[in-house]
Amino acid sequence: MSSKLPPVKVKDPTTGKEVTLTPIKVWTLAPKKGKGVKIGLFKSPETGKYFRAKVE
DNA sequence: GTAATTCT
DNA sequence: AGAATTAC
Numbered sequence: 176m177s178s179k180l181p182p183v184k185v186k187d188p189t190t191g192k193e194v195t196l197t198p199i200k201v202w203t204l205a206p207k208k209g210k211g212v213k214i215g216l217f218k219s220p221e222t223g224k225y226f227r228a229k230v231e
Numbered sequence: 232g233t234a235a236t237t238c239t
Numbered sequence: 240a241g242a243a244t245t246a247c
Contacts, residue, residue: 206233
């Protein structure tokens with residue numbers, strides 16, 4: 176099956192609503208200097224727009 | 232600016 | 240090619 180990444184609560188910047196979405200992809204965004212953060216790629220169910228947000 | 236990633 | 244994402 177294709178259940179891999181858990182759903183995360185993110186603020187959808189296109190609607191301003193907090194929604195629980197399963198990320199399309201998650202990766203670590205980190206410079207050589209520092210720890211960095213996890214970023215997820217999402218698609219808004221309301222607008223169909225893609226957006227990226229931090230994944231904790 | 233830097234890091235990776237992917238959509239536009 | 241340029242945008243966006245977080246936080247240092």
